[in-house]
Amino acid sequence: MTSPVPTKSGTVLAVASGKGGVGKTNVAVNLAVALARLGRAVALIDADFGLGNVDVMLGLSPDNHIGHVLNADKTLEEIMLPGPSGVQIVPAASGLRTMTSLNASQRHRLSATMAQLRRSMEFVLIDTASGISDNVIDTLQLADRVLLVTNLDPSAVVDAYATAKVVTSSCRAELGIVVNGVRDAQEASLAFRQLDVASVKFLGRSMKYYGFVADDPAVRAATLAQRAVVEHEPQSAASRCFRILAARIAGMGPAPGQAPRLGLGEVPPPEVSQCA
Numbered sequence: 001m002t003s004p005v006p007t008k009s010g011t012v013l014a015v016a017s018g019k020g021g022v023g024k025t026n027v028a029v030n031l032a033v034a035l036a037r038l039g040r041a042v043a044l045i046d047a048d049f050g051l052g053n054v055d056v057m058l059g060l061s062p063d064n065h066i067g068h069v070l071n072a073d074k075t076l077e078e079i080m081l082p083g084p085s086g087v088q089i090v091p092a093a094s095g096l097r098t099m100t101s102l103n104a105s106q107r108h109r110l111s112a113t114m115a116q117l118r119r120s121m122e123f124v125l126i127d128t129a130s131g132i133s134d135n136v137i138d139t140l141q142l143a144d145r146v147l148l149v150t151n152l153d154p155s156a157v158v159d160a161y162a163t164a165k166v167v168t169s170s171c172r173a174e175l176g177i178v179v180n181g182v183r184d185a186q187e188a189s190l191a192f193r194q195l196d197v198a199s200v201k202f203l204g205r206s207m208k209y210y211g212f213v214a215d216d217p218a219v220r221a222a223t224l225a226q227r228a229v230v231e232h233e234p235q236s237a238a239s240r241c242f243r244i245l246a247a248r249i250a251g252m253g254p255a256p257g258q259a260p261r262l263g264l265g266e267v268p269p270p271e272v273s274q275c276a
């Protein structure tokens with residue numbers, strides 16, 4: 001008797017935030033490309049279903065989108081297109097109001113799509129819309145890990161906590177924090193600790209720190225050039241951050257955990273101060 005062929009099962013990692021505009025799409029796109037450059041098979045799903053912009057960020061002009069799959073008009077193979085470094089892109093619709101709230105059969109097909117991608121990919125990254133709409137929560141429920149992105153803006157930190165609360169109560173996913181748009185590790189640590197203190201006090205659990213992304217004009221330049229910054233300016237500070245983040249997610253770096261504890265006057269090593 002032959003033993004069954006084990007089913008490959010990739011990790012589904014969703015990028016979310018409470019407040020909009022904190023850098024989710026940039027994080028999702030660049031992590032996807034950085035993971036692909038580590039030799040991993042990666043798909044990137046634009047789950048901002050009605051107002052997607054992963055395609056715009058990568059200078060792609062898809063004819064079809066995930067709405068066609070969720071409405072059973074097309075197969076996943078028909079709508080997926082190759083992106084930078086071999087990342088398989090699943091684009092979203094732009095300006096399609098019917099996609100702003102998925103019905104039961106669309107949700108069922110979304111779950112089936114994710115299961116299909118899991119079987120062929122090592123990482124399935126999902127870029128979500130901001131906030132805690134039903135669409136977002138339905139999507140996060142399909143993820144193994146949720147990376148919550150915040151910046152230093154106090155309202156972004158408060159909204160990140162509010163989102164963490166909802167994710168904790170309605171999803172099985174492991175939650176991790178990425179602080180975007182900061183000067184260095186100390187600044188990132190500050191935002192993370194505010195979130196962690198609130199989480200320990202009110203949710204009874206501590207948050208996992210994944211790392212940060214430097215505030216970097218190279219990101220803005222890459223956005224304008226419609227390219228991932230890790231390809232457009234690989235030597236930039238932000239690109240180094242994305243590579244460290246990708247290595248950590250791929251299990252090649254230090255495990256996600258607490259933010260670095262830097263005492264007064266303690267100078268972190270350069271790579272740590274820029275990205276850990």
Ligand SMILES: Nc1ncnc2c1ncn2[C@@H]1O[C@H](COP(=O)(O)OP(=O)(O)OP(=O)(O)O)[C@@H](O)[C@H]1O
Nearest residue numbers: 020021022023024025026130181214215216219223
């Ligand atoms: N680390 C960074 N340094 C400099 N600019 C950044 C950085 N991260 C993001 N940006 C800029 O911030 C803007 C918003 O980024 P992005 O679209 O990724 O946010 P978002 O959270 O996906 O927004 P939305 O909630 O609308 O989906 C973009 O113009 C981007 O270039």
Ligand SMILES: [Mg+2]
Nearest residue numbers: 024025048128
């Ligand atoms: Mg976005």
